[in-house]
Amino acid sequence: MYKYNDFDAAFLAERNAQFRAQVERRIDGSLTEDEFKPLRLMNGLYLQLHAYMLRVAVPYGTMNPTQMRQFAHVADKWDKGYGHLTTRQNIQFNWPKLRDVPDMLDSLGEVGIHAIQTSGNTIRNTTADHFAGAAADEIEDPRPYAELIRQWSTDHPEFQFLGRKFKIAITGSETDRAVTKAHDVGLRMVRRDGEAGFEVMVGGGLGRTPMIGKVLRDFLPREDLLPYLEAVLSVYNVLGRRDNKYKARIKITVHENGIDTYREMTEKAFALRKAEFDGTDQKLLAEIKEHFAAPTFRHGATDRFDSTYGSDPVFRAWVDTNLSAHHQDDHAVVTISVKNHGQTPGDITSEQMRVVADLAEEFGYNELRLSHEQNVILPHIHKNDLPAIHARLRAADLATANVGLISDIIACPGMDYCALATARSIPVAQEIATRFDDLKLEHEVGDLKIKISGCINACGHHHVGHIGILGLDRAGVENYQITLGGDGSENAAIGTRTGPGFSYDEIVPAVERIIKAYLEVRDSAEERFIDTYGRVGMEPFKAALYPDAAKKVA
Amino acid sequence: MPRPFTPKVITANDLLEGDVIYFTTANTWTRHLSEAELITDEAESQLRLLEAEKQNLTIVGAYLADAKAGENGPEPTHFREDFRRKGPSNYRHGKQEAAAHV
Incomplete structure (x- = not known):
């Protein structure tokens, strides 16, 4: 994996020193909160319901054991002995004290980890296929490109004050494990005439206006990645709306202007940008690639395994x-x-x-x-x-056999931590997992993705959950809407709402009714929930969820 | 007829600790909602908020939150403020942890 050079280490140390001074100036009263807030957000420091929260990037989800141990050290020394893995390959610490944060960042900086651009209207941590470099179905390891994007986007002066946050996801496989179609820009490695390149998707996103990314370029030669991304971003910087926060993401820009206009402008900008690139990026990429050389794999018998x-x-x-x-x-x-x-x-x-x-x-x-x-x-x-x-x-209590099953739930922190949340998500996830473990149905149900968000911003990816759950505040009471049929894979789809929501006490039984209906209507144990839904549609699930409504019609 | 005014407390987060604090009648901050000033007049609430915001160098994000009078002082009327008063529901962290150590 990538190892910081002297420049990287010096850059990060200086950045952390700057932030330390900013924290001191906030504490001594030289900076108001209005002045300090954008500075702390640029360095990953949020203020949530009960405490500050430090969001630390794990670039494209890759780290080494030394870095993991440093996370443990930071958790023990300055937090409550744990970290929270997020839905964007970051780690969050939920209980830091303001005075300690500069020390935490220095400590992480020692092992080449930072919190830069984990918030704010900038290019965020580029997420990648978590099986990158290992998956059997991979065309090429996407992480060197992700690292190139990290270096290019970090502190990039043109893209520090975008209209809104900007998220890029990349996968080196045609199988999409990185939800690339739900990102502002999704990059999917494809082959054409024996040559590898990127399919570039733009304008995907979840949140209050969920959209599946549209293909902006069906084949981008790998060496054009940075000039093309610059072109995409520069068009967004010009066209993107700044009058309304809720219309500011690139998905709205693409939607309002049309993908063809966006493409035309991007291609024009690309021609100009491309001319400015002198090959330095490709030299850098070649160096980065050396860091990601595959390990020398041990070979030998598998008798113990067998x-x-x-x-x-x-x-x-x-x-x-x-x-x-x-x-x-x-x-x-x-x-x-x-x-x-x-x-x-x-x-x-x-x-x-x-x-x-x-x-x-x-x-x-x-x-x-x-x-x-x-x-x-x-x-x-x-x-x-x-x-x-x-x-x-x-x-170590880490051997739960549930990956891809009903209890392998994605959930945002929800109202237990997040200042934006409108309802809790963690306890709903906990109760669903416990319930199906008690019923011993998990393995029988098989492949199923439940995703829970505690507000419309959809950090819990509920729109692309096979079963999505969205927690809302309805007249001062937690209320949970269910969507079905969402899909975060290469067959990306936004889930469809079942109907009226359910109270906190009703939501787990409601999920149970959906599962029972699935077990009844699936044509075999091999038919996954999402495939059954694709075959039979919403009706059997609606009938199970709203039995009274069915009676009324009858 | 104007709508009746829902009583309010002033709440914020502490600058250094980040935890939830409430404004008192003595213009100080407390960690306990029950010790907060319950403001029952709308005009007064705005004046008290301005007073609280004078301390913006040591607090963050003061706002008026709905509350009601209870036996032992103000109580929340909305679940969000109830969580802020207690702490998260997945661990006994936050204020509930502090309470357990008393």
Whole structure:
């Protein structure tokens, strides 16, 4: 993975020193909150309901064990001994004190981690396929491009005051694990005539006006990435609305002006920008690529794996659920579930951070990933090491076999933490997971993505959940709307609302009714929820959700 | 007829700690909603907010929040203010943690 050079380290140290001085000036009264707020947001520091929150970027979700241990250290020393993995491959600390934040940032800076542009109207942390560099179906590792984007966008003077925040996602596979179509710009690696390039999507996004990204360029040569992104951003800077915050995202710009106009303007700008690039970016990219060279994979027998798989049903269940195909046949990609039934999705204790750091160091070529689905990934594991890893994960309470199942829920922090939230999401996730664990239905139900947001801004990606749940404030009471049929994959779709919402006490039983209806109407155990929904539509689920309405019609 | 005024308290976050604080009749800040000043007059509420905002160097984001009179002082009328008063529901952190240590 990328290792900071002297320039990067000096840049970050200086930036942290600047922020330290800004914090001091706020405390001594030289800066008002109005003056300080944009400065702290540029450095990832929010003020939430009960405390400050520091959002730290894990660029494209990749980190090494040293960095993970530093997160544990920061959590223990300045927070409450845990971190929260977000839906954008960041880590949040929920309880920092203002005076401590500069020390926290310096501490993270020592291991090449920063919180720059994790907030504000700038280009945010570029998210990537969490299986990047490991997936069997990958065309090319997208992370060098993501790192190039990070370096280019960090402190880029033209894009520090955009009309609104700007999120880029990238995947090197045609299979989309990075929800690229729900981003301001989505980059999906494709092949044409044997040559790899990017399909560029623009104007996707969730929030109050959910939209699926539209194809802006069906094939962009890899070397044109930065000039093309500059062109896209420069058009947005000119065309994007600044009169209304809710109309300011690029999805509205594209929607209002039309994709053809946007494309035409982008291509014109691209021709100009392209001429300004002298090849420095490509030299830099070549250097970055060296950092991402694949490890030297160990090869050897998988006998320990085979015998444990045959004899240990708990191990087998975990393997069947939490492992994905690696491009090396004798390796696997391990997703560590941070979704124990009844626990807060994505919360990982400092002790658990150290366990996964140790595992990555001992077995996993020093590589760790975070997924936008709020789990931790060991991307390269030789299959023979899996029994030992599983045992260590079990001891750390990290061996839940539920990846991709009903309890592997994405949930935003909701009103338990977030100042924007209109309802809670965490307890709803906890109760759904606990309920289906009690019913022992989880594995029978199979592949199912539930995503929960505590407000219309949709950090919990509810629009692309097979079952989406949106928490709202209805006349001073928490109320939860359900959507069905959302999909965050390469077949991206926005879910459809079922009808009236449900109270806090009714929402878990409502989900249970949906699941029971699914089990009744699916044509076989192999038909996934999303496919059943695609085949039978909304009606059976509506009937299950609103039995009284059905009676009235009858 | 004008709508009846819903009583208010003034609340904010502490600059250094970031935690929830409430404005008192003595122009000081307390960690406990029950010790806050309950303001029952609309014009008075605006004046009190201006008074509270004089302390903007040590607080962040003062605003008027709906409240009602309870047996032991002001109580929240909306669940958001109830969460702010207590802390998150997934851990006993925040004010509920402080209360447990008393």
